[in-house]
Amino acid sequence: MSVTLLRCVAGGSALLALAASAPALAQGGWKPDRTVEFIVGTSPGGSIDRIARTMHKILNDQGRVTNATVVNKPGGGGMLGYNYLNQNPGGHHVAVASLTMITNNITGKTPIKYNDVTPLALLVSEYVTFSVRAESPIKSANELIERLKRDPGSISIAVAAALGGSNHIAGGMVIRAAGSDVRKAKFVVFNSSADSMTAVLGGHVDVLATSASTAIPQVQAGKLRMLAVAAPKRMGGALAKVPVWKEHGVNAVFSNWFAAIGPKKMNEAEIAYWDDTLGRLVKTGEWQASLDKFLWVNDYRNSKASRKYFEDQYNEVKAILAELGVVK
Secondary structure (H helix, E strand, O other): OOOOHHHOOOOOHHHHHHHHOHHHHOOOOOOOOOOOOOOOOOOOOOOHHHHHHHHHHHHHOOOOOOOOOOOOOOOOHHHHHHHHHOOOOOOOOOEEEOHHHHHHOOOOOOOOOOOHEEEEEEEEEEEEEEEOOOOOOOOOOHHHHHHHHHHHHEEEEEEOOOOOOOOHHHHHHHHHHHOOOHOEEEEEOOOOHHHHHHHHHHOOOOOOEHHHHHHHHHHHHOOOOEEEEOOOOOHHHHOOOOOOHHHHHOOOOEEEEEEEEEOOOOHHHHHHHHHHHHHOOEEEEEHHHHHHHHOOOEEEEEEEHHHHHHHHHHHHHHHHHHHHHOOO
């Protein structure tokens, strides 16, 4: 707080009022003055869509945004959504992005790169889980590792929705950590996680690599057996009894993350507004309840930290995808 401001304050109550208004002062007074659009580059129903709609509801209920809407722009590996975002510079358009923003660029599917947008906040992560159908002869993570060591091509792994995505990367990391050649692995690609799960349940593919929220209902129904999760440590809730790969001597930790991004052209006041708003969002009870409901992991980082994270992820993931043979 500047000396000039302090001299303008008279009394303790005024000091408290000024302190309460500090975020607004830091933002240069900017706030949305027309409709805010939360952009989703996929069809309704997936994780990106759920996150956008959760953000929309909480911020609308708080009065942080009014007359806001969620706009789905599916197609082009997210490109339609990102293009629409950048056609609307300023602070009134916010998109939800995932790891695919980076992987699709590395694999040549889309031209947009992480520095073509403005990172606003890293929000949550979904760690990749590995499951087999209940009748599978593979009873444990150790048994799967041993079979991968002997012959990685003898085990088929279902992934969605493309090679180079988080499920493919996590599977490659497990195979590599098991000491096998990832290029000999047998990955089967499906259009959606629901399709890949159906294939495993039907016995057509051996292993399902997918997010926890996709697999856990079938695990609880006794139709799938979850072998391991690619998390750094054991998780809680419905995953409390599921071991992590590290417990089996396999250094495989990988997740699909989700972030809020703005158009490339945003000014500092607009960035500061969303930095403050999203920082408050992740502390709400409603947001915490959503984490539990959808098995999301809190991974919040502010705008500056998110930009650094995107850069680090790009370099790390590019090396992994090169090993998997999908870098263009």
